[in-house]
Amino acid sequence: MPFIFQYIKLSKPTSWASRTDLVTWQDHQVQSFLQKVLPQSPFYRKYYEHLSIEEWQSFPTINKSIMMDHFDTLNTIGIKKKEAFKLALQAEQTRNFTPMIKRTTIGLSSGTSGNRGLFLVSEKERMMWAGSILAKVLPRSIFGKHRIAFFLRANSNLYNSVAHGRITFRFFDLLTPLIQNLKELNHFQPTSLIAPPSMLRFIAEAQLAGSIQLQPEKVISVAEVLDPLDERVIRRAFGTIVHQVYQCTEGFIATTCAHGTLHINEDLLVVQKNFLDKRLRKFTPIITDFSRYTQPIIRYDLNDILTERADPCPCGSLHLAIEQIEGRQDDLLYFKGLDTDTPIPVFPDFIRRALITADEQITAYQVIQHRLGHIEIHIQSSNPDPVKLQQKIQINIDALCQSIKVESPIIAWEAYQHPPSIHKLRRIKRMYA
Ligand SMILES: [Zn+2]
Numbered sequence: 001m002p003f004i005f006q007y008i009k010l011s012k013p014t015s016w017a018s019r020t021d022l023v024t025w026q027d028h029q030v031q032s033f034l035q036k037v038l039p040q041s042p043f044y045r046k047y048y049e050h051l052s053i054e055e056w057q058s059f060p061t062i063n064k065s066i067m068m069d070h071f072d073t074l075n076t077i078g079i080k081k082k083e084a085f086k087l088a089l090q091a092e093q094t095r096n097f098t099p100m101i102k103r104t105t106i107g108l109s110s111g112t113s114g115n116r117g118l119f120l121v122s123e124k125e126r127m128m129w130a131g132s133i134l135a136k137v138l139p140r141s142i143f144g145k146h147r148i149a150f151f152l153r154a155n156s157n158l159y160n161s162v163a164h165g166r167i168t169f170r171f172f173d174l175l176t177p178l179i180q181n182l183k184e185l186n187h188f189q190p191t192s193l194i195a196p197p198s199m200l201r202f203i204a205e206a207q208l209a210g211s212i213q214l215q216p217e218k219v220i221s222v223a224e225v226l227d228p229l230d231e232r233v234i235r236r237a238f239g240t241i242v243h244q245v246y247q248c249t250e251g252f253i254a255t256t257c258a259h260g261t262l263h264i265n266e267d268l269l270v271v272q273k274n275f276l277d278k279r280l281r282k283f284t285p286i287i288t289d290f291s292r293y294t295q296p297i298i299r300y301d302l303n304d305i306l307t308e309r310a311d312p313c314p315c316g317s318l319h320l321a322i323e324q325i326e327g328r329q330d331d332l333l334y335f336k337g338l339d340t341d342t343p344i345p346v347f348p349d350f351i352r353r354a355l356i357t358a359d360e361q362i363t364a365y366q367v368i369q370h371r372l373g374h375i376e377i378h379i380q381s382s383n384p385d386p387v388k389l390q391q392k393i394q395i396n397i398d399a400l401c402q403s404i405k406v407e408s409p410i411i412a413w414e415a416y417q418h419p420p421s422i423h424k425l426r427r428i429k430r431m432y433a
């Protein structure tokens with residue numbers, strides 16, 4: 001029974017004595033995985049032709065567009081992209097999320113219409129995933145009673161497979177009217193509440209206003225970047241830290257420990273660091289998942305910016321600790337350089353800090369860049385003097401620009417508006433290529 005086996009395996013304290021032991025173990029896992037999977041995948045077989053498996057760490061990388069372009073020959077069970085897309089789109093339209101081909105779950109990642117990823121998960125992988133996620137996420141043993149409320153854009157057989165024994169799983173569709181979802185949530189009384197942070201924030205505000213009364217043991221943010229501003233409100237509403245699960249089409253990448261630190265799930269996959277700025281410890285992860293055979297993810301360059309934690313986490317875990325997930329690499333803003341004609345990339349986190357430290361009364365924001373030299377700032381605050389607030393933000397942005405030697409952008413001020421919806425909230429985003 002892969003589910004319970006995986007649960008028990010991951011629930012036990014790890015047996016590696018050191019980081020070196022862990023890395024050696026991973027190397028064995030990947031090599032044995034490659035030996036089994038490469039003969040089954042025509043794409044990878046050709047891609048790595050004449051390369052030696054021992055040198056997998058420097059194999060050419062893939063990314064989303066390579067994976068989608070070669071979907072038909074990359075997967076190991078001969079599922080065609082056309083057929084899988086058709087079925088997955090149908091599921092989203094009918095909101096009946098149980099599509100399968102050859103007993104394989106088909107799912108769609110979010111994204112713009114031309115840029116959506118497809119995932120394939122076999123029955124065994126689905127059970128393994130459920131075992132892994134429960135081991136890493138449940139606040140107590142699987143043998144107790146749990147009610148898991150899960151808000152997402154789309155449901156999947158994958159998520160439903162966590163319902164076992166005394167675990168009740170309830171999917172809340174983000175397309176359902178918010179008021180109805182709140183009412184049902186209040187009735188359901190989840191022990192674990194899992195949702196994108198924009199939805200968690202909305203639920204937290206309803207809780208603070210007294211219109212619902214929940215006592216979740218664990219609150220978990222998924223699918224969007226958790227902004228410190230939202231984290232504060234959610235924590236205050238439920239009196240507990242906000243945990244995170246970093247999971248995407250490409251894998252179940254990281255989860256928070258009891259201290260709220262994100263750790264890479266290095267017992268499930270390998271993350272290699274592609275540094276964007278080594279001094280700032282910022283990198284994009286290259287993922288090799290040594291347990292996925294149906295749709296192998298090997299040296300996959302994921303377009304997310306992560307920051308490695310500078311000091312070890314007090315929990316003592318050997319797993320790589322992440323200070324924060326910053327968002328997608330596409331959301332780096334670009335400002336004009338002072339001494340160069342080349343536009344300079346600016347990390348979303350710099351902008352975030354310039355904003356939220358400007359004034360304590362800021363309650364929500366969004367920064368959007370449509371073209372070089374300009375940004376739009378959408379702001380919500382309880383400060384009665386909006387002009388003064390804008391001046392404070394301007395001072396912080398100017399100071400930031402000076403320190404990184406770029407020209408201050410021209411700022412257009414807008415009122416903030418973003419109700420939770422099926423569209424992912426990206427508080428900082430760039431809208432041009
Ligand atoms: Zn930790």
